Amino acid sequence: MKKFDTILWDVDQTLLDFELSQAYALGKSFRQFGLEMEDSALSLYVDINNTYWKRHELGEVSKAELLTGRFRTLFSELAIKDIDIGNFASVYQEALGSVFYFRDDSYNLCRRLKGRVRQYAVTNGVTSTQQNKLHLSGLDKILDGIFISEEIGYPKPQKKYFEICFKKIPDFRKEKAIIVGDSLSSDMRGGNEAGIACCWYNPEGKENNLELKIDYEIKNLWEVEKII
Structure with a gap:
């Protein structure tokens, strides 16, 4: 399971x-x-x-x-x-918003995971910029939803941001959700505040100087496949 x-x-x-x-x-x-x-x-x-x-x-x-x-x-x-x-x-x-560059062949990873897990984008970027990048990259057609802070009304890592996101996801269960991101102050702190598992994408081997709870730490995005 x-x-x-x-x-x-x-x-x-x-x-x-x-x-x-x-x-x-x-x-x-x-x-x-x-x-x-x-x-x-x-x-x-x-x-x-x-x-x-x-x-x-x-x-x-x-x-x-x-x-x-x-x-x-x-x-x-x-x-x-x-x-x-x-x-x-x-x-x-x-x-x-007119250019994009994949990290770790993320497009094919998300495509591979499609249908096996639900995938949502959580971002603090500017709405028009993020929508355009995700559309040009084709990720918007793979992901199950996109949650942009400007539209939500609160930025990561605020707990309210995640609460609103969770309400928009059908049959959402915290214990079955994981956030994957590079930012300690935004993604990992947000995950901690929201009470979900945190996977820190840390290819550069940075130090967890905020002393946040990190459930998983990865250097390549494809490691997520083993975690889930």
Whole structure:
């Protein structure tokens, strides 16, 4: 008898390589605005973006503040002026949703698991961006559902986010569900708060510095097949 019948997949940096998409989108946006982007600018943006997302997870900034604030901070740090932040943010977001890169051949893994377990995407990304990436990648046709925080009304890791997701899944049982994701602060903390099993996708061998309960730790997504 299988342990789990429902997998909650994180999207960015789990099923799809967000870092590659992020680099592409930022570079394209810089070029469109006639700006040169050095490697240091990408590294700086990544740090700023991660900080804003963590603050959003904690409820310290809204999604709207995040989407523009990260670029306002970036351009301030780079001493770049006279940029329409709102326009730049829109161009970036569109570019971000126009490309996708699978991690660990995730498409074929999800296709292989289809019918054996129910699979849902759980993501904090921007609705239009995530919907477009999942559609272009074909994952939307394999997954049983997609739960985007903007539509749910709460971000991961908030317990309310998961409670609403659970209500939308037919015959849902916590003891039969597992969340798979790369983020300790979002996915694993969320799983802990929601009371479901947690599988930490940790290919880089990072330390669990948040002391969260991790039921399984994997370096390749295909290890999930053995867990379920």
